Amino acid sequence: MNLLSKNIFKEPKKLLIPTAIVLGLIIVLTTNLFNFTGVSAQIIPVSVNITHLAFGTVFPGEELQGNFIVTYGTTGNGIHYKIIQKPKPCPQENPTCGPAGYYRDLCPFLKKVNVDAGESDTVTQAFVGPNDLTDTWIVYFKVPPIMGHVSQDYIGGVVTDEGDYGCDIAIDINLEELCNSNEELVLNGGFESPIVTAPQKWDIYDSGTSSFGWMVEWYDGATSYNGQTRPEPAHLELHRGVMGWLSHGTSSQHAELDTDWDGPSGSLSGEPASVRIYQDIPTLPGQTYNIKFYFSPRPATDATNNILEFSWGGEVKATTTAAGGSNTIWTEHSYNFSAIATTTRLQFTDLGTPDSLGPFLDDVSVRCIP
Ligand SMILES: [Ca+2]
């Protein structure tokens, strides 16, 4: 190994390693990058180009380096991050790789430096964003000597024995920085798209229609009616001033959750067309969200035909009902619930009589609360 002599030559006053010991020393470095602590890439705006830095067998005095690149991969304002280190757990196949289930600690011997010109990123305060898409980090590793085989005033520190050493390097992101109360997380929560153009002022749209945002499934009810088979995919019905009925606020359209099988020009009437509609909202585990929506009973229908169930993350949170009046009667429903996963399903279901007349819904909103 002439690396040894090279390093001794470089720093002759700091490193005193008897040749005999060097030959017997094995330090294996496996550095595991990017531990997201269970948060998926879907909402994490950065990625790292590699998952391992493995230096293999190294010898005291060697100076090695690897690198990794942090890339910003989404739209938005950018994100601050830190680079943190923590003890590396032993792999499952070798649970006794070091004391107490962890590798011998390599972390104190690693130094991370951002090498991008003109940037001031440090391990405790770094940033990537739309105008600074990547950060390149060099990991410097100066292999420490073993205690007893080196002068004790060795500047870089010593290790007590040979064996496998490891360290986990992780990108630490403050999730609260991603929690932006100005960002509406529901797509088309006001049901203003697509614009209804049918002269009847209502129409039906397939689940998954482009720009629609909502997924739609038939709920309850028979799959055939008056000799017709229930269509798939399910439809959501949008209203735009049917009978002069007002949508919420100043908006022009809203949804009816007991919809229709064959549209305004169809022949069916009273078919069982209750639906559940949902969106899978990207959420930050542990953060609290405000969920708001507006409900109105369909005018001139009784309460048993206007029952709206709201669920969040697969749990029913509220069921709302009211009897219809002469026009719409919009009421606000607002709740704060936390997320426990990176995706949370927001869902509304018509629990009224399945007969193509049912509850109205408008201006659905989900926002993170910082
Ligand atoms: Ca609307």
Ligand SMILES: [Ca+2]
């Ligand atoms: Ca109904």
